[in-house]
Amino acid sequence: MKAVILAGGFGTRLRPLTVNLPKPMVPFANRPMMQHIMRLLKKHGFDDLIVILYHQPDAIRSYFGDGSDFGVKIEYVTSQEDLGTAGAVGLARASLQETFLVIAADIVTDIDLTKAVQYHREHKAAATITLSRVENPLEYGIVITDSEGHIVRFLEKPSWGEVFSDTVNTGIYVLEPSVWDDIPEDKELDFSKNLFPALLAHNQPLFGYIAPGYWRDVGNIREYKHAHGDVLKGKVDLEAQGERIGGIGNDVWVGEGSQISSFKGFDGSVLIGKDTTIGEARVRSSFIGDHAVVQSGANIDNSVLWDGVVVESGARIFNSIVCKNVHIGKDVLLEGDNTVADDCIIGQGSVLKSQVEIWPGKTVEPGSTVTSNVVWGKAWSRALFSSYGIVGVNNVEVTPEMCAKLGCAYGTFLGKGSIVFTARDDHQSSRMLKRSLIGGLMSAGVRVMDLQAAPVPLARFAVKSFAGSGGVHVIRSPFDRRLTTIRFYDRSGFDLSTTQEGAIERLFFREEFARADVEEVGTIDIPPRVVESYRDYFLSSLDVAAIQSSGIRFVIDYSYGTPVQLFPAIAGEFGLEIISLHAYADGRRAVRTASDFRDAKRKLSSMVKSLGTAFGVILDASGEKVFIVDRSGEILSDTRTTALMIGSRHRSGVLNSVTLPITASIELERYIRDQGVDVHWCSTLPRNIIGEATNTDAGADILGGFIFSRALPFYDGMLSIGFLLETLAKTGQDLVTLKQETPARDPSHIELPCPWESKGTIMRRMSELHRDTAEFVEGVKEREEDGYTLVLPDRDRPVLHIYSSYTTDERERDRLADAEKKIRSWME
Structure with a gap:
């Protein structure tokens, strides 16, 4: 019988213990917590284990290896997104076609697992939840059973007024493979919140086994200390x-x-x-x-x-x-x-x-x-700024207190009397953090022009066009609801340079803030006519008459983002039939998991085909990127989208040169050069692409972002849609026709864990090995006649990226595998 260990938790409530470690690797009684769980499993005959990983997976994999040193066999399954407990276990369904046990890696327990399995089998259950009685059930999921052990009711993390039992879910389950019927693939699903209530609703045999023995969820530092005390008192059987x-x-x-x-x-x-x-x-x-x-x-x-x-x-x-x-x-x-x-x-x-x-x-x-906590958080343990601004866990690492200090530092950097445009997305947490930033800016004597909720292109336009000294934008991560990004713009609306970031960082950590006199504290205003100015500039960049006469019908998904407050009025000038999806701002829904995003593209594809429209487009929540579906329902790859946008603008006579990141595929490069367009290479860093694109007619990040330098010199998904409409209107063709000669394949890509201290050695060896054939725009790119292999160290994580792009799939896979094998041997 196999056992599944859930080892993907972030351990946020255990910070700062878990800043550098995944929660299962936190030492408990001088050994990682997960090691004690493995000992318990082995004691009860579970030596064939599947470990589900997500957060910092390599720390766990490198410590436990294949399990042989611990007397067990381990198979690892790594989730690429947060699928919830049941969804993550579902990734291993092919290996779990008989009765199996699930247990969390971050609990302390000596519960008799043998008896739990025996109880499950005696009751012919589809699922058995192991239960424990606790003094304070507020932090746990309460479960009620009848006299025969059938589960009759659940309640997740109740208030005291809702407590109806002291019997709680331990996170230890015995399951039959029949549960897979209620666990869809690649969907976020939780055992206690989703699966078990569904089984209950379907009248499946769902039982609760109230287990004697010790159990404690080490969810916070207080529980961590308490559990250690219980070990010393002999309350738990721990080796x-x-x-x-x-x-x-x-x-x-x-x-x-x-x-x-x-x-x-x-x-x-x-x-x-x-x-x-x-x-x-x-x-x-x-x-x-x-x-x-x-x-x-x-x-x-x-x-x-x-x-x-x-x-x-x-x-x-x-x-x-x-x-x-x-x-x-x-x-x-x-x-x-x-x-x-x-x-x-x-x-x-x-x-x-x-x-x-x-x-x-x-x-x-x-x-x-x-006398107070010294908390600067994981996000800036090496530096305050990452490659994409300041990124951290919302209200844990990026807090109102931190943002007030950050506003002081930025205001000090710019100087008293400067004008800063501020903006945010539509989530209440972004509003909270932006207001703290504004307070810090005003304390340094800065005049704040608040755009409130606004898309990124509008904020950049406002700074550039209304003589701003700079800008700051608070945005939640588009794919991770826990993370918030704070972006800073210079007076041109571009991202700050690394030198400017370094200066702000030094002011922040030293707390060398310039405080304005009480009569010189900054002001806050709502800038007039920014939206109208952007609208006029937008429409003046297009042949609106051609678009109006085209009769094109299309679908647009606004992703619940702030562009919905701006773009519908602009698009209304085109006089076209436009079908809108998710056309209202909702900060909670604007964050989409990778699975949600795939579903959105599939839904768009289905709608385009069923309605017979010319195309469909997803505009991301920040208003910077576009993702396109043609009338046949094909979800265009990033490479094909780039080829279409660049090629069509060239044929319109307004584009002869383009800036591309070095990760562009070999087929895209050849296609663009064959069109007569000059290619200028750039690093993958967004601010570098924006900066370099000013020297060419356009830029693309190969991730849905386009810069049309003659119009606006930064990413603007709304303007990209406008230029796409103009191209289709003027040529009289549709995307199905235009895409025929364009490349479709994106480069192959994998990530390899690599310690910070090993990155330099690996890159040096790559440089030495390929010094005669390599390009060094960023990383080491080995050029060959039919393609390239690129090794690129991640700026913010202990990871190496390997890209491979060749004219055939087989060659691409072989060269990717060769590079991976070579680097792994060097790391060993």
């Missing part, structure tokens, strides 16, 4: 590593290779990892990881220390968590309930007041007294 030494208070476990100068200062139960050195220190009811050093005179009380921690003499640590590779200086005091995340240095004589958290990679200067 302790090392040699057990009795008679000293209670029990001490000492790992292999560790050296303890004296046990006189030990009290209560203590667990010590491998190769750790402890001098004559006081240690009470604590966990100390591998390769740690605790000097004589230190005092560790009721705390958890991870691997590689150094505690100098005189330091006192009370009821705290100290994460990997932290250095605690001499005479430091952690007063209690402190968390110090990975790679921090706490200087000599410093004091961390109760409940203070220090996030990763921070240095507390000697003699400091820290």
Whole structure:
């Protein structure tokens, strides 16, 4: 019988412990939490395991390998998007055609799984939910069963007024393959929220097994500490590593290779990892990881220390968590309930007041007294800005407090009296963050012109056309509802340069803010006639008369984005029949998962065919990109869309040169050159494409974004639709005809995990190997007669991208596999 371990969680509530680690890899009793789950499974005969990965999958895969070192066999399944618990398990359905067990990787339990399976089989259940009784059920899904064990009711995370039981869902399930009938492929679906209620509604045999034994969901730092305390009290059957030494208070476990100068200062139960050195220190009811050093005179009380921690003499640590590779200086005091995340240095004589958290990679200067959290978050652990502005988890990493500081830094950078245009998408969280930014800008004496909810092209146009000193735009990630992006524009409406970002970053971290006098605090206004000016400029760039006389019918999906507040009035001037979908702004729906986006394109395709329109187009929520379906229902690839847009504008006589990223396919390059269009190569960074496109007639990112430099020098999906209509109107042709000679295949692409410290070595070896045939616009691009292979290090993640584009599929696959094999061998 197989078992499935759900190991894809982000562990957001466990931050800062999970900033650098996926939650299943967080040390618990000196071993990753998931390792304890694997031990429990093996104890009950489950040695054939499927591990479902999503967040930071390589940290888990590299530690556990194929499972042989742990006495099990592991098959990994990695989800490319958040499909929910049931949807993620559904990815492994081909391997789960018999009864199987599902368990979360981030719980602490010693529940008897054998009895749970036995109960399931005796009751001939389609699904059995293992249940536990808890004192506080508010954070869990409550389940009610009848006297025979049938589940009769669910309630997810109730308020106290809704609590009708203390029996909760443990996240351990025994399932029959018949459940696949209710789990559609590639759809987001949760076990407790979706699947089990559906089984209940369909009168499927759904049972609850109330299991004796210990169970705790380690969902936050308080529960993490509590569970450690339960281990020391012997409440949970958990295998302790090392040699057990009795008679000293209670029990001490000492790992292999560790050296303890004296046990006189030990009290209560203590667990010590491998190769750790402890001098004559006081240690009470604590966990100390591998390769740690605790000097004589230190005092560790009721705390958890991870691997590689150094505690100098005189330091006192009370009821705290100290994460990997932290250095605690001499005479430091952690007063209690402190968390110090990975790679921090706490200087000599410093004091961390109760409940203070220090996030990763921070240095507390000697003699400091820290009274509030030092939180700069994972998104800018290496730098504040990423390749796409500032990106972070909404209201966790990108908070109102952080945005107020950011507004101060940007305002200080621009100077008192500057004019900044601000904009956002339609979600309430973006409104909240933008208002905090405005407050910071005004405190630096900046005049704010607030566009409120506006598409990106309009905001860029406003900065460029109305003498703005700069702009700032708050937008949720289009594919991840948790993430928010803050974009900054210079006075031309372009993205800031890396030099400008660096200057703002230094002001932010040093908090060197220029504060305006109370009578010189900035103002906030609503700029007049921005929309009207954009509309007039837009229409003046097109042959509106030709479009009006064309009689073209088309479908447009507005993606619930802010362009719907602007574009319908502009498109109304064309006098065409336009069928609109999702034509209202809704910040909650504007974020689409990859699965949602595929569904939207399929729906558009079906509608275009059924209505007999000339084409259909999805305009993304920010108004920058377009995705096209022709009248035959073909969803045009990014390569084909680019070829059509560039080729048609060239034939209209207004385009003779184009800027393309180096990831453009070999077939697209040849097609464009055959049209007589000059190709200028650029890096894949959006701001670089925008900047370089000013030197050519157009630019394209091969991801649906187009720049028509003679009109507006930045991405504008609305203008792209206008030029597409103009081309069809003037030529009298449709897309089915125009696409006949265009290439359709996008380049093949894979990602390879690569540690930050290895990237330079890999790229150097690639450069040395292909120095005679390579191009170095970005990464290393090996040119061959029939195509290319490109190795490109990711700017923001420990990942290498490999692109392969050749004239035949077989050749493309072979060269991609060769490159992957070569790089993996180098990393080994």
